[in-house]
Amino acid sequence: MPDPIEFWFDFSSPYAYFAAHTIERRLEPYGRAIAWRPFLLGVAFRVTGMSGLSRTPLRGDYARHDWRRLSRMLGVPFAIPPHHPYPSQPVARAFYHLEAHEPAAAVPFAKAAFDAHFAHGIDLSDADAVVALARPLVSNPAALSAWLASPEAKARLAAANEEAIGKGVFGSPFFIADHEPFWGWDRIGMLEQWLRNGSRWPETNT
Amino acid sequence: MPDPIEFWFDFSSPYAYFAAHTIERRLEPYGRAIAWRPFLLGVAFRVTGMSGLSRTPLRGDYARHDWRRLSRMLGVPFAIPPHHPYPSQPVARAFYHLEAHEPAAAVPFAKAAFDAHFAHGIDLSDADAVVALARPLVSNPAALSAWLASPEAKARLAAANEEAIGKGVFGSPFFIADHEPFWGWDRIGMLEQWLRNGSRWPETNT
Numbered sequence: 001m002p003d004p005i006e007f008w009f010d011f012s013s014p015y016a017y018f019a020a021h022t023i024e025r026r027l028e029p030y031g032r033a034i035a036w037r038p039f040l041l042g043v044a045f046r047v048t049g050m051s052g053l054s055r056t057p058l059r060g061d062y063a064r065h066d067w068r069r070l071s072r073m074l075g076v077p078f079a080i081p082p083h084h085p086y087p088s089q090p091v092a093r094a095f096y097h098l099e100a101h102e103p104a105a106a107v108p109f110a111k112a113a114f115d116a117h118f119a120h121g122i123d124l125s126d127a128d129a130v131v132a133l134a135r136p137l138v139s140n141p142a143a144l145s146a147w148l149a150s151p152e153a154k155a156r157l158a159a160a161n162e163e164a165i166g167k168g169v170f171g172s173p174f175f176i177a178d179h180e181p182f183w184g185w186d187r188i189g190m191l192e193q194w195l196r197n198g199s200r201w202p203e204t205n206t
Numbered sequence: 207m208p209d210p211i212e213f214w215f216d217f218s219s220p221y222a223y224f225a226a227h228t229i230e231r232r233l234e235p236y237g238r239a240i241a242w243r244p245f246l247l248g249v250a251f252r253v254t255g256m257s258g259l260s261r262t263p264l265r266g267d268y269a270r271h272d273w274r275r276l277s278r279m280l281g282v283p284f285a286i287p288p289h290h291p292y293p294s295q296p297v298a299r300a301f302y303h304l305e306a307h308e309p310a311a312a313v314p315f316a317k318a319a320f321d322a323h324f325a326h327g328i329d330l331s332d333a334d335a336v337v338a339l340a341r342p343l344v345s346n347p348a349a350l351s352a353w354l355a356s357p358e359a360k361a362r363l364a365a366a367n368e369e370a371i372g373k374g375v376f377g378s379p380f381f382i383a384d385h386e387p388f389w390g391w392d393r394i395g396m397l398e399q400w401l402r403n404g405s406r407w408p409e410t411n412t
Contacts, residue, residue: 047263050256057253058376062387170264181268186392 004033005191006176008164010041011088011110013172014053014067014078015185017118020111021076023173026188030195032177036099036110038092039164040157041172048170052085070185081121090130093153096160097144098134105138112137210239211397212382214370216247217294217316219378220259220273220284221391223324226317227282229379232394236401238383242305242316244298245370246363247378254376258291276391287327296336299359302366303350304340311344318343 007023009016027034045051053063064080071078091113098106116122116133124130127148135141147153164174168181175182175191182191213229215222233240251257259269270286277284297319304312322328322339330336333354341347353359370380374387381388381397388397 044264048265049262050265056255058250058371058374059254059256061374062376062389065387066389165264168264168267170268181271183268183272184392186390189395 002032003178004035005195006035006037006167008037008039008169008172008174008176010172011038011091011113011117011124012085013041014063014080014118016173017078017114018067018070018074018076019173019185019188020114021074023188026192027195030192032195036095036107037160037164038088038095038110038157039160039169040088040092043161044165044170047165050170054080054085077119079118079121081117081123083123083125084117086117086123086125088124089154089157090127090148091124091133092160093148093157094130094134094144096156097147097153098138101143102138102140105134109134109137208238209384210241211401212241212243212373214243214245214373214375214378214380214382216378217244217297217319217323217330218291219247220269220286220324222379223284223320224273224276224280224282225379225391225394226320227280229394232398233401236398238401242301242313243366243370244294244301244316244363245366245375245378246294246298249367250371250376253371256376260286260291283325285324285327287323287329289329289331290323292323292329292331294330295360295363296333296354297330297339298366299354299363300336300340300350302362303353303359304344307349308344308346311340315340315343 005027007019009019023034041052054060067078067080070076095106095110095113098109112133113124113130117124122129122133124133127145130148131141131145134144138144167176169176171183173185175187177191177194180194182188182194211233213225215225229240247258260266273284273286276282301312301316301319304315318339319330319336323330328335328339330339333351336354337347337351340350344350373382375382377389379391381393383397383400386400388394388400
């Protein structure tokens with residue numbers, strides 16, 4: 001049984017939102033599990049010296065245009081809420097609680113969180129909003145609420161951030177398949193090629 | 207007659223090298239001219255606050271790995287020379303002289319300059335090296351040499367840099383087709399889709 005494909009992302013990342021809407025369908029032919037791995041892009045920015053797209057001259061304007069055309073191309077609703085980008089600590093910590101204690105709810109919760117922010121303009125920057133989002137999806141919202149106030153929640157996300165940096169993850173989305181890294185929504189096609197070809201990677205002259 | 211597709215690049219950019227090897231073949235079906243537009247990525251970095259990949263932690267390691275796999279995928283020889291990245295002012299200025307005075311030599315010169323650096327490890331950071339590279343391709347190397355020492359050469363490249371920033375160009379390669387911007391080697395496929403679909407852009411659900 002091969003390792004799952006790691007899908008690293010920040011919940012506040014528009015390109016990760018588009019990846020979350022497409023990755024399962026695109027990787028389905030290859031029969032590999034996907035491990036959703038939220039982390040904080042800001043931690044990687046402190047290592048690389050980069051900054052968020054929304055705050056970067058020229059690149060921010062391009063990204064806003066690009067997100068709109070991707071939304072149309074993919075048929076995925078998208079609008080930048082006024083509170084974007086938002087601190088994604090509570091939602092990322094909630095994901096890891098669900099993964100450990102209600103695993104069937106974790107990915108549906110992640111998808112709901114992406115849609116809440118990017119399709120419905122809901123602010124998820126505090127724990128109460130995150131618990132309200134999770135309530136219809138989980139069996140024990142009280143346990144989730146208690147976890148979000150605990151030091152363990154902070155430590156769990158810090159460990160994910162450390163793991164991301166240790167694996168060379170510096171952007172969102174970022175995929176790792178069999179130790180091979182693929183940065184960005186644009187590289188899902190190359191990841192598919194890797195999964196098709198395995199040890200015969202890379203195909204030449206494509 | 208539609209405008210040419212603008213291909214903005216820095217001669218010191220590995221992703222632009224790969225684009226230079228593939229862009230004519232990939233865009234050939236659409237019958238559009240390509241305008242090669244060298245500029246200095248460092249000028250854009252001063253606006254965006256970004257820095258060169260080779261000097262960025264995490265991202266630099268990823269890029270070096272990525273360039274090696276692209277080289278194998280595309281069947282294009284590639285090695286990072288010890289003097290990489292290099293100041294590409296002389297080679298970019300030479301390109302604009304040829305474009306104005308020996309237009310048939312300009313693109314062959316650009317391709318030779320990319321290959322000299324990325325396939326053959328030749329240092330092009332001074333005017334003598336650039337004239338030596340151009341000598342077999344041009345009819346008047348003495349005029350090129352004189353131009354490289356002139357204030358006009360500096361002003362011509364400065365104008366190109368200003369034009370790039372004014373059009374929102376912040377990376378290399380960067381393509382503009384009918385005012386639609388496409389950043390990066392990864393987006394050549396999306397540019398092809400644009401050229402196929404024109405006013406029906408974007409295709410949905412692809």
